[in-house]
Amino acid sequence: MANVHNWQLGREMTYPYKAAYPERQFAFVFNINRCIACQSCTMACKSTWTFSKGQEHMWWANVETKPYGGYPMFWDMKILDLLDRANLEGKGWTGATSSDPKTPYGKFDGRTIFEAERMLTPDSARVLGYLPADEEWNSPNIYEDNPVGQRGAPGEFHKTGEQLPEHKTWFFYLARICNHCSYPACLAACPRKAIYKRPEDGIVLIDQKECRGYRKCVEACPYKKSMYRGNTRVSEKCVACYPRVEGKDPESKGQPLETRCMAACIGQIRLQGLVKMNRDGTWTPDRYNPIYYMVHVAKVALPLYPQFGTEPNGYYIPPRWVPRPYLRQMFGPGVDQAIERYENPDRELLAVLQLFRKSNRIIYRYEVKEGPKVYEGTLRGKRVTLYNDTVIAYGREGQEIFRTNVEEPLHVRPAKHANSI
């Protein structure tokens, strides 16, 4: 076991391999506040990568309704329970959120899935995990917010639904893909060394020729984004649409494109990019890269379950209406600060949030040009001033991809095409 620095945990941790970091890292930000669970991302991925025989149960991209839903069923509850048992003396975060890029969320004092030796079976295992049963993969939308009628009367809904007992519940939609972790658990667990992390963009792939289908990666991935295919007897996972990220899609004319799930997002919750990496595993300061800005400057986007220890590269703007203890468990101690900033965005954050889904090109840099003041008054009991600034997105070669305003118009079809779908 080697010692590596996990900046999301603010400390060194053990990992089966020595640290090695890519030149750039595939990373993304999902704004959960805007997700409506339309599953456009899910189907974009399905129709691109997992439409073949033997892949029926595979949803490399999925959207699940929290706290009830999960794909595979109860994946996070089960791994959190295992982690609890591995940390009988307790686990938690100490210190405060800080501007130090090596400890932005303080320090996690518990054991990660790589440090739970006493829980591992057999002794040769490297990562704490579990293998989901077949039926847990079968119903990706189970317990979601489907309307339900009376038992024994299929297809009929309550005629007076508004008079039914009302439960004070909360929920939100959690969109997920592989996090292309900096310390991938799938890679750590593979006895064949069939899984690798690409040095140019940090995308984690399974070499289909080397894989023998032992399913150690399926067991180890805490996010359960490595999946076994029965008819080919090898495992598969999200490939981050690497031909698009490489700029090999003919539509892009050589420019890196965001993944299919990102490009298909009609809720405009997704933004994906490639962040520069330092040799010590931290992100190279790149102030005007939108992903870097949201994670390290505005600090509105947080990693999913950082306590697992894999340093995931998927970041989420937490849903502001959800009870904080639940969110702190899911996104770590940066939650309160992230929600405060998102609820009261400054001029720059408002502009950066407009970058989401205006183009399918990967944005490498943005620039904000100041516009006129459009509102001065109160919002949520606080004084606010809003400006109609212009934000400009630039691509890999520094060329302008698009520009848009904080107050963007609503785009509608012309009347003659109103029903053209």
Add this chain to the structure above:
Amino acid sequence: MPYNDPAPDDPTILLGVTLPAGEEAVREMAYVFAEEFARMGFDEKQLLRLFKNPFYAGAHQAYRALGADAIRTIIGECVNAWGRSTVKVQDVQAVQNVQDDLSGLSL
């Protein structure tokens, strides 16, 4: 939907999660509804209609919990701050250009 009711003693089944916070959590949800719909072009009248409609269960729950006056204040604030949306008719020409660009490729 589940095929059967969950066993009541199954520890992994969540049987309903109540809001641990009271009025503040509801107020937060009300602001989310009002801000998002105001940014989509709803005016004060349309927003109030949404909150009054019992079939929009979340918004209506907030309406009943906080009262009509509080909801009107929230709506007013959100429409003032975000309610300047304009509508732009999107021509189909831009889409046609992309198709022209791809026509020479052997896809």
